[in-house]
Amino acid sequence: DVKVTQSSRYLVKRTGEKVFLECVQDMDHENMFWYRQDPGLGLRLIYFSYDVKMKEKGDIPEGYSVSREKKERFSLILESASTNQTSMYLCASSLGGSDPHYEQYFGPGTRLTVT
Amino acid sequence: AQTVTQSQPEMSVQEAETVTLSCTYDTSESDYYLFWYKQPPSRQMILVIRQEAYKQQNATENRFSVNFQKAAKSFSLKISDSQLGDAAMYFCAYKAGEYGNKLVFGAGTILRVKS
Numbered sequence: 001d002v003k004v005t006q007s008s009r010y011l012v013k014r015t016g017e018k019v020f021l022e023c024v025q026d027m028d029h030e031n032m033f034w035y036r037q038d039p040g041l042g043l044r045l046i047y048f049s050y051d052v053k054m055k056e057k058g059d060i061p062e063g064y065s066v067s068r069e070k071k072e073r074f075s076l077i078l079e080s081a082s083t084n085q086t087s088m089y090l091c092a093s094s095l096g097g098s099d100p101h102y103e104q105y106f107g108p109g110t111r112l113t114v115t
Numbered sequence: 116a117q118t119v120t121q122s123q124p125e126m127s128v129q130e131a132e133t134v135t136l137s138c139t140y141d142t143s144e145s146d147y148y149l150f151w152y153k154q155p156p157s158r159q160m161i162l163v164i165r166q167e168a169y170k171q172q173n174a175t176e177n178r179f180s181v182n183f184q185k186a187a188k189s190f191s192l193k194i195s196d197s198q199l200g201d202a203a204m205y206f207c208a209y210k211a212g213e214y215g216n217k218l219v220f221g222a223g224t225i226l227r228v229k230s
Contacts, residue, residue, distance in 0.1 A: 004159075031216050040124070042206060043220040050216060058217070090160070097216040100167075102148060104218055106160040 003027070004107040006091050012113045019078040021110050023091030030096050032074035033104065034058075034066060037088040046089075049074055050096075081114045088112075117142045119209050121221035128197045129229050135182075136192045136224050138207030148210040149183065149190045150218065155203040163205070166190065194226075202228045 007022035025032065031050050035043040035058075045058030047066040055066050063085060067075045074093075078085055091107040118141045128134035140149070147168045154160040166174045166183050173181050178198075182191045194201055207221040 033217075035220075040222055042119075042121075042222040043218075045217060048217060094216070097210070097212075097214045101165075102210060103150075103162050103165070106152075108159050 004091055004093055004105050006089075006107040006110050008110050009108060010111050010113075012115065013078075013081050014115055015082060017078075017081050017114075019081050019112065019114075021076040021078075021089055021091075021112070023074045023076070023093075023107055024072055025074075025093035025105070026072065027093065027105070028071065029093040029105075030071075031094045031104075032068065033092040033094075034064070034074065034076045035090045035092065036060065037090055037109070043090060046076065081112075083114050086112060086114045117144075117147075117209050117211060117219045119207050119219050119221040121207055121224050123224045124222070125225045125227065127227045127229060128194070128201075130197055130199060132197055133193060133195045134197055134226065136194075136205050136207075136226065138190045138192070138221055140188050140190065140207070140209050140219075142188070142209065142211070144211050146212045147215070149181075150208040150210070151179070151181070151190075151192045152206045152208060152220075153201075153203045154206065154223075155200075160206070164192065197228050199228050199230060202226055 004025045034046040048056045049068040065077045089110045092104040094104045149166045151163040178195045208218040
């Protein structure tokens, strides 16, 4: 079974703090993703990585950065957390897009509250 | 840009009954994939069913089936013999073409199952 794990289920941070969210997958997937989930908005892609050290901006990258130094690990960084970044953050991984059985596998999510 | 619309924020179904969740999408591509994902309360999101646009036959997975209307750009999910464990948020998602890596999600539909 594919396993995607995230470092924290719940996180409370103060405005202005630097926040690191970690994601690890154990299936040697090329692709990793960070999403933000908000009620009524569904999942919005923040950043996508298709290989080690490679990244691509998603739909809402402002205020976020990412790091992928190893294939299995993808980190989301909030350089200076703000209250409007309070949200559920989901990590996912997948094989390449040409896989006929393409599927994204999701982690359990991190509910981040910025006060 | 592709968009996915789920017009039903919430739906309810009686246990053992059938329910249909709606999804429409907009794309100019002819080759794409469509997905339904399930997110149970406090649990990880999982894939329910996948449909390739080039296949005319509607996908089926046990009690879950889709009604794929390519010309109408409609992709509804039918859940037969609903069970309490089907209660969840359901997301419709789109992936472009054979080499597309990213999913575009709808806003989600909360499904409540009444006993």
